[in-house]
Amino acid sequence: MTAYEIITRKRDGKQLSDSEIEFMINGFVTNRIPKYQMSAFLMAIFFNGMNFHELNHLTNVFLNSGKRIDLSHLKNKKIDKHSTGGVGDKVSIILAPLVAAAGVYVPMISGRGLGHTGGTLDKLQSIPGFKTNYSIKEFTDQMSKIGVCLAGQTDELVPADKKIYALRDVTATVPSIPLITASIMSKKLAEGIDGLVLDIKVGKGAFLTEISAAKRLAYTLIEVGEKNGVETVAYLTDMSNPLGNTVGNWIEILECIDCLQGKVSGPLKDVTLQLAGAMLFLAQKAESIQAGVEQCKILLENGTAWQKFLDIVSVQGGDIGYLEHPEKYPKAKFQKDYYAQNDGWIHGINALDVGLAAVELGAGRQKVNDRIDPVAGISLHANRGAPTKKGEPIFTIFTNRKHSLDGVYTRLQNAIDIKDDQPAASKDIIQYFDKSCLA
Amino acid sequence: MTAYEIITRKRDGKQLSDSEIEFMINGFVTNRIPKYQMSAFLMAIFFNGMNFHELNHLTNVFLNSGKRIDLSHLKNKKIDKHSTGGVGDKVSIILAPLVAAAGVYVPMISGRGLGHTGGTLDKLQSIPGFKTNYSIKEFTDQMSKIGVCLAGQTDELVPADKKIYALRDVTATVPSIPLITASIMSKKLAEGIDGLVLDIKVGKGAFLTEISAAKRLAYTLIEVGEKNGVETVAYLTDMSNPLGNTVGNWIEILECIDCLQGKVSGPLKDVTLQLAGAMLFLAQKAESIQAGVEQCKILLENGTAWQKFLDIVSVQGGDIGYLEHPEKYPKAKFQKDYYAQNDGWIHGINALDVGLAAVELGAGRQKVNDRIDPVAGISLHANRGAPTKKGEPIFTIFTNRKHSLDGVYTRLQNAIDIKDDQPAASKDIIQYFDKSCLA
Numbered sequence: 001m002t003a004y005e006i007i008t009r010k011r012d013g014k015q016l017s018d019s020e021i022e023f024m025i026n027g028f029v030t031n032r033i034p035k036y037q038m039s040a041f042l043m044a045i046f047f048n049g050m051n052f053h054e055l056n057h058l059t060n061v062f063l064n065s066g067k068r069i070d071l072s073h074l075k076n077k078k079i080d081k082h083s084t085g086g087v088g089d090k091v092s093i094i095l096a097p098l099v100a101a102a103g104v105y106v107p108m109i110s111g112r113g114l115g116h117t118g119g120t121l122d123k124l125q126s127i128p129g130f131k132t133n134y135s136i137k138e139f140t141d142q143m144s145k146i147g148v149c150l151a152g153q154t155d156e157l158v159p160a161d162k163k164i165y166a167l168r169d170v171t172a173t174v175p176s177i178p179l180i181t182a183s184i185m186s187k188k189l190a191e192g193i194d195g196l197v198l199d200i201k202v203g204k205g206a207f208l209t210e211i212s213a214a215k216r217l218a219y220t221l222i223e224v225g226e227k228n229g230v231e232t233v234a235y236l237t238d239m240s241n242p243l244g245n246t247v248g249n250w251i252e253i254l255e256c257i258d259c260l261q262g263k264v265s266g267p268l269k270d271v272t273l274q275l276a277g278a279m280l281f282l283a284q285k286a287e288s289i290q291a292g293v294e295q296c297k298i299l300l301e302n303g304t305a306w307q308k309f310l311d312i313v314s315v316q317g318g319d320i321g322y323l324e325h326p327e328k329y330p331k332a333k334f335q336k337d338y339y340a341q342n343d344g345w346i347h348g349i350n351a352l353d354v355g356l357a358a359v360e361l362g363a364g365r366q367k368v369n370d371r372i373d374p375v376a377g378i379s380l381h382a383n384r385g386a387p388t389k390k391g392e393p394i395f396t397i398f399t400n401r402k403h404s405l406d407g408v409y410t411r412l413q414n415a416i417d418i419k420d421d422q423p424a425a426s427k428d429i430i431q432y433f434d435k436s437c438l439a
Numbered sequence: 440m441t442a443y444e445i446i447t448r449k450r451d452g453k454q455l456s457d458s459e460i461e462f463m464i465n466g467f468v469t470n471r472i473p474k475y476q477m478s479a480f481l482m483a484i485f486f487n488g489m490n491f492h493e494l495n496h497l498t499n500v501f502l503n504s505g506k507r508i509d510l511s512h513l514k515n516k517k518i519d520k521h522s523t524g525g526v527g528d529k530v531s532i533i534l535a536p537l538v539a540a541a542g543v544y545v546p547m548i549s550g551r552g553l554g555h556t557g558g559t560l561d562k563l564q565s566i567p568g569f570k571t572n573y574s575i576k577e578f579t580d581q582m583s584k585i586g587v588c589l590a591g592q593t594d595e596l597v598p599a600d601k602k603i604y605a606l607r608d609v610t611a612t613v614p615s616i617p618l619i620t621a622s623i624m625s626k627k628l629a630e631g632i633d634g635l636v637l638d639i640k641v642g643k644g645a646f647l648t649e650i651s652a653a654k655r656l657a658y659t660l661i662e663v664g665e666k667n668g669v670e671t672v673a674y675l676t677d678m679s680n681p682l683g684n685t686v687g688n689w690i691e692i693l694e695c696i697d698c699l700q701g702k703v704s705g706p707l708k709d710v711t712l713q714l715a716g717a718m719l720f721l722a723q724k725a726e727s728i729q730a731g732v733e734q735c736k737i738l739l740e741n742g743t744a745w746q747k748f749l750d751i752v753s754v755q756g757g758d759i760g761y762l763e764h765p766e767k768y769p770k771a772k773f774q775k776d777y778y779a780q781n782d783g784w785i786h787g788i789n790a791l792d793v794g795l796a797a798v799e800l801g802a803g804r805q806k807v808n809d810r811i812d813p814v815a816g817i818s819l820h821a822n823r824g825a826p827t828k829k830g831e832p833i834f835t836i837f838t839n840r841k842h843s844l845d846g847v848y849t850r851l852q853n854a855i856d857i858k859d860d861q862p863a864a865s866k867d868i869i870q871y872f873d874k875s876c877l878a
Contacts, residue, residue: 003609004609004610004611007610007611008611011482011485011611034474034475035473035474035475036473036474036475036477036478036606036609036610037478037609037610038475039475039476039478039479039482040478040479040481040482040610040611040612042479043450043478043479043482043483043486044482044611046450047482047486167475170442170443170475170476171443171446171475171476171479172443172446172447172450172479172483173479
């Protein structure tokens with residue numbers, strides 16, 4: 001068995017055996033197989049795909065490349081949520097304390113932003129002192145202590161995914177269902193969870209722009225989850241427009257605070273409650289998803305979720321002074337407003353353009369090692385479906401990069417589609433899937 | 440412009456611009472683009488191909504990565520032949536002196552064997568002292584002196600192809616028409632030739648097993664040749680069975696000597712004469728290909744070609760004593776004969792199996808740096824279409840690797856298909872193409 005033969009077989013559309021998959025992945029992790037062979041192999045998978053048996057085995061080979069978190073000493077259910085990534089997608093930051101406040105264990109390992117989508121870890125790290133770099137022991141200890149942890153991937157967990165993802169990211173082999181599945185599910189299985197709620201973003205600002213592809217991914221993720229003993233459900237949610245009214249890092253934390261304090265309504269709240277409700281249902285804390293949603297509404301309104309968030313931030317080393325007094329936080333040096341030129345209605349705000357604009361302002365990374373500016377970002381004073389009045393502000397840009405102001409201003413101006421007539425209603429939550437879709 | 444974007448565009452089936460192709464190839468040659476991005480790019484080309492404009496530009500970017508041989512001071516036509524590689528394909532070694540004997544300049548840059556196919560250079564180097572490592576200046580000087588040179592690719596010529604071929608060879612991206620075309624034609628254009636005769640092998644022992652693919656390659660090579668001012672014709676020839684009756688290195692030189700001395704008949708002689716005749720026609724030394732074939736028959740029969748071969752070997756530092764007295768050459772330590780078990784007819788000898796058997800005996804390379812044993816090889820006492828008589832020898836194996844004897848014996852036994860009835864006649868020369876195929 002050689003890497004050359006295995007690449008050739010996948011190139012020619014053959015099904016790989018378990019041992020061939022192990023040979024490639026383990027060989028790459030231990031540096032016996034060079035990057036240039038792995039990238040050719042990944043591109044062959046991009047074109048020829050993998051059947052369920054292959055991709056499920058790939059997931060398990062990833063999983064077995066590292067350690068697993070053992071939370072079996074915790075008697076309640078451990079449930080996580082995973083999003084495929086979007087613009088303004090701050091759901092995890094609201095949902096984790098909310099669901100934990102309902103008595104569900106939430107062991108959440110999140111990622112960083114790359115490309116035009118933001119990352120939960122980067123947003124959390126805009127809170128001064130907030131720590132996301134955990135060992136498995138520290139992670140487990142915090143789970144025992146407060147029932148929830150918001151951390152990044154450690155080197156101990158799924159090293160194969162970490163190494164292969166870095167290569168996919170520079171070789172245009174990210175958007176492949178088997179590779180996405182193995183990457184997501186190996187990390188989720190390593191968390192030691194009982195249930196998983198997936199938020200599969202679809203639309204201009206998501207990496208999947210077509211509902212058909214998002215559905216295929218949903219089926220595959222659910223099948224791998226169920227096959228490996230994790231009850232898995234998936235929502236397809238809209239990412240044509242940014243989620244909520246902020247895009248950036250600290251600015252998104254501010255919106256999370258508002259939401260946790262019950263001050264926000266609209267798609268961000270709706271999507272968060274739906275996903276949270278499903279988590280409560282999977283945890284057997286609610287008789288139905290809708291009952292879970294109702295419970296979570298109360299926890300947002302009565303301050304319990306907000307209090308849990310403060311607990312998390314404290315335990316993870318963050319300075320809650322900034323959460324309680326956001327006015328203390330440093331300000332961006334430059335800001336610029338855009339005002340509506342006419343009365344009308346917002347028919348859409350191109351999420352991809354907004355995401356790219358945020359990166360330009362300093363809120364995201366163009367390269368893996370770029371530093372993120374926590375105060376850079378965009379405030380949208382209205383979103384799709386809202387009426388506009390001439391002279392009212394539509395968006396405000398915040399940045400420390402003066403040179404980016406004009407370009408981003410023009411880009412955003414073009415990203416916002418204002419028309420005279422009221423747009424048709426759109427669905428934020430497009431579709432729900434559970435294991436019954438596999439039948 | 441980034442490598443990532445260009446890989447993505449080719450992955451998504453887009454046509455690349457000239458500057459994108461230059462960015463990738465020149466960036467790789469100068470080490471600005473890493474191997475792992477180039478191999479993903481090559482695999483994307485394998486799947487999505489390139490249109491004529493792209494692949495012609497790719498060829499020229501390869502060509503312009505190095506120097507070109509300038510033979511414009513030689514007043515007669517410069518014509519080369521190129522084979523896509525086969526088992527027992529020793530045509531170049533007979534054809535180069537033969538065509539040069541007819542007064543045509545033959546600047547021939549050949550390759551080494553890899554995989555199951557042998558290489559002209561390895562065969563020539565089995566002649567003690569024979570030198571194939573030439574600078575452009577040395578090559579040009581020899582062309583002026585004797586009108587023919589049989590050399591290997593120097594570092595000065597088409598370094599882009601050299602570097603990319605090494606990567607293709609280990610990433611399963613060799614069998615791609617645009618990549619093959621750029622590789623072959625850039626090297627041939629760098630030779631400073633006026634005309635080119637292509638021998639596209641097709642069948643079990645060739646890398647193209649389907650006639651349809653071989654035809655597509657023929658069209659593409661001819662179109663690139665003509666576009667770049669080189670009159671190009673192509674033959675599809677059969678590589679289901681080994682060409683001639685020997686496979687190895689020194690053993691093939693022995694068959695070449697016999698052929699150059701007019702002692703051989705059959706497919707090897709027929710294919711060589713046909714290709715040589717076409718070269719004379721392209722050089723305007725014959726009024727038709729057939730007239731060229733007739734001239735070449737005479738040059739084989741009257742000893743002129745043989746004398747030219749001795750001249751080449753002398754000038755290139757080879758010891759002609761071994762050519763005139765082959766009995767002086769070292770012998771393989773082990774040999775084994777196979778005798779026919781029944782009367783019958785040979786319906787076929789699987790060329791791929793024979794090629795792989797030769798590698799096992801030591802006549803080829805499994806890895807780039809493997810050493811070749813010049814005396815290892817296989818003698819076929821009969822080939823497809825011949826009658827067999829019980830007890831007559833069918834093949835003899837020669838090797839210094841005792842442990843390989845039994846395995847190769849069994850492999851060859853199974854590779855030879857003997858039946859009771861006489862097989863239908865087969866065509867060694869399957870089809871001819873010239874620029875009229877582009878109309």
